Amino acid sequence: MTTTRLVVVAGIRDMAGNRWLAAYFAAFVVVAQSLFWFGGTGPQVVLSLLNVVLMVVPLVSLVFGAMHVYASREFVELLLAQPVRRRDLFTGLYLGLALPLTAAFVLGAGIPVLMNRGFGANGIAVLALLVAGAGLTFSCVAIATWIALRTDDRLKGIGMALAAWLATSVLYDGAVLAFASAFGDWPIEKPMLAMMVTNPVDLARVLVLAQVDASALMGYTGALFERTFGSALGSLVALGALALWCVGPWFLAARRFDARDF
Amino acid sequence: MIALRGIDKRYGTQIALDDVSLEVRPGTVTALVGPNGSGKTTLIKTILGLTRPDAGTVALAGVPIDREGEYRRHLGYMPQAGHFPEHLAVGEVIQLVDALRRGIAVDDDLLHAYDLGAIWEKRVSALSGGTRQKLSAAIAFRYAPQVLILDEPTAGLDPLACGILKDKIRRVRQAGCTVVITSHIMSELEALADDIAFLCDAQLQFSGPVVALLERTKQPRLEGAVAALLRARSGPRPDATPRYDAENIPTLERP
Numbered sequence: 001m002t003t004t005r006l007v008v009v010a011g012i013r014d015m016a017g018n019r020w021l022a023a024y025f026a027a028f029v030v031v032a033q034s035l036f037w038f039g040g041t042g043p044q045v046v047l048s049l050l051n052v053v054l055m056v057v058p059l060v061s062l063v064f065g066a067m068h069v070y071a072s073r074e075f076v077e078l079l080l081a082q083p084v085r086r087r088d089l090f091t092g093l094y095l096g097l098a099l100p101l102t103a104a105f106v107l108g109a110g111i112p113v114l115m116n117r118g119f120g121a122n123g124i125a126v127l128a129l130l131v132a133g134a135g136l137t138f139s140c141v142a143i144a145t146w147i148a149l150r151t152d153d154r155l156k157g158i159g160m161a162l163a164a165w166l167a168t169s170v171l172y173d174g175a176v177l178a179f180a181s182a183f184g185d186w187p188i189e190k191p192m193l194a195m196m197v198t199n200p201v202d203l204a205r206v207l208v209l210a211q212v213d214a215s216a217l218m219g220y221t222g223a224l225f226e227r228t229f230g231s232a233l234g235s236l237v238a239l240g241a242l243a244l245w246c247v248g249p250w251f252l253a254a255r256r257f258d259a260r261d262f
Numbered sequence: 263m264i265a266l267r268g269i270d271k272r273y274g275t276q277i278a279l280d281d282v283s284l285e286v287r288p289g290t291v292t293a294l295v296g297p298n299g300s301g302k303t304t305l306i307k308t309i310l311g312l313t314r315p316d317a318g319t320v321a322l323a324g325v326p327i328d329r330e331g332e333y334r335r336h337l338g339y340m341p342q343a344g345h346f347p348e349h350l351a352v353g354e355v356i357q358l359v360d361a362l363r364r365g366i367a368v369d370d371d372l373l374h375a376y377d378l379g380a381i382w383e384k385r386v387s388a389l390s391g392g393t394r395q396k397l398s399a400a401i402a403f404r405y406a407p408q409v410l411i412l413d414e415p416t417a418g419l420d421p422l423a424c425g426i427l428k429d430k431i432r433r434v435r436q437a438g439c440t441v442v443i444t445s446h447i448m449s450e451l452e453a454l455a456d457d458i459a460f461l462c463d464a465q466l467q468f469s470g471p472v473v474a475l476l477e478r479t480k481q482p483r484l485e486g487a488v489a490a491l492l493r494a495r496s497g498p499r500p501d502a503t504p505r506y507d508a509e510n511i512p513t514l515e516r517p
Contacts, residue, residue, distance in 0.1 A: 002361075002364070003362060006362060010354065012345065013349070014347035016349070017348075017349030018349060072347070073345075074343065074345030077307075077312055078339065078341060078346075078398075078401075081310050082331075082359060082362045082363060083331055084362055085330060086329075109335060237405060254446040261314060262307065262313065
């Protein structure tokens with residue numbers, strides 16, 4: 001655990017000086033504050049911010065995460081040449097990247113909400129938004145790490161990270177629509193629910209929308225999810241599935257780190 | 263001190279090491295030489311446990327290396343190029359490795375010789391390539407290791423820093439440290455190495471004292487001896503193109 005703690009602290013210190021991370025934090029501050037300036041109230045701001053979060057958080061976590069892992073490769077070799085256990089080192093490297101990214105998002109989106117007293121009656125929705133964004137960050141950083149550890153070619157790895165973002169944030173909606181249109185006469189509830197669980201971005205979306213009165217924005221899968229589980233249980237199921245999306249890729253990446261040659 | 267037995271390593275269809283067996287004597291400097299892509303770095307990384315061989319064993323002082331990595335407490339490693347987190351200060355990098363190596367006496371010789379204390383607060387991103395290499399050297403020697411693995415240690419260093427590093431290598435060798443070093447600068451290796459291991463096409467072609475290699479190849483200098491090994495490996499060529507000879511470098515003449 002000492003190795004993990006030391007590497008996490010070093011990772012956080014390194015990321016604290018990173019301009020891209022500062023820009024990521026500032027972008028969320030500007031977007032959230034602008035939404036309040038343009039007359040948004042609590043729920044409107046949450047819904048508008050949700051759309052930004054669902055696009056930007058996975059994109060930045062996947063691409064920045066993969067680039068960071070590639071850039072750290074030689075330093076990881078030096079650390080591996082010290083008397084350390086690979087799993088401890090991996091956990092430290094992962095948290096040293098995921099924690100600062102999560103902090104940049106949570107603070108960037110949270111500070112304007114606090115300043116504008118946006119929590120109030122919408123406290124749960126705001127909290128859900130922050131939890132969903134944090135969950136997406138941890139999940140996407142783990143996926144990016146796994147991709148970068150599997151693919152030695154930097155360009156190919158970053159391309160794969162971009163493809164993962166495109167698939168979960170853009171193509172997925174089209175696939176759901178095509179599936180629903182093609183098999184509309186069939187009982188497709190269960191396959192659709194299964195489809196939803198395969199996408200952490202959709203899970204994050206449903207987790208937040210379940211906390212605001214916005215049924216119209218739920219979409220096909222969200223409405224189906226709420227109808228099947230109800231609002232409270234649905235939130236718990238979405239949260240649990242999102243947690244699995246953090247643990248699963250982390251485990252895959254950790255196994256890859258243990259086994260790979262440097 | 264280091265014993266490698268029947269090491270095989272493949273990357274896909276490419277053979278990096280083919281049945282390599284090598285004994286590194288304790289308290290000696292062993293130079294690992296060979297053309298680019300001959301498997302030198304793979305061999306070094308195998309000793310460090312960064313790369314796992316497909317077959318064969320690596321033992322340090324008679325004890326096979328394990329996956330836990332505790333044996334690396336006795337190893338120092340200087341990679342080809344020093345890469346560190348860009349936004350950490352020099353002091354933070356050293357303190358991190360100190361903490362990971364907890365409880366080990368430190369040797370500050372290179373830290374002082376390279377005056378790294380003067381840039382203790384400076385960020386890695388502000389350092390030149392040579393200064394990063396100095397930092398890398400200071401870390402490798404800092405924990406008084408029993409075995410030092412140096413992968414092209416003088417690459418990017420100025421002549422003064424090179425001299426300091428070579429002096430330090432000689433001193434740790436006299437103190438009983440076993441050193442494995444790779445370099446493409448044969449004169450440098452000639453001045454430092456007791457033994458030489460020559461890798462070519464993923465196979466160990468020669469290993470033994472430098473003197474034995476010079477006698478075998480009938481060459482007065484290491485550069486010529488290694489060139490002779492390379493020539494013997496590639497075999498006679500039908501054309502009459504002049505080949506490189508350290509003692510008799512051909513000159514180009516206008517037609």
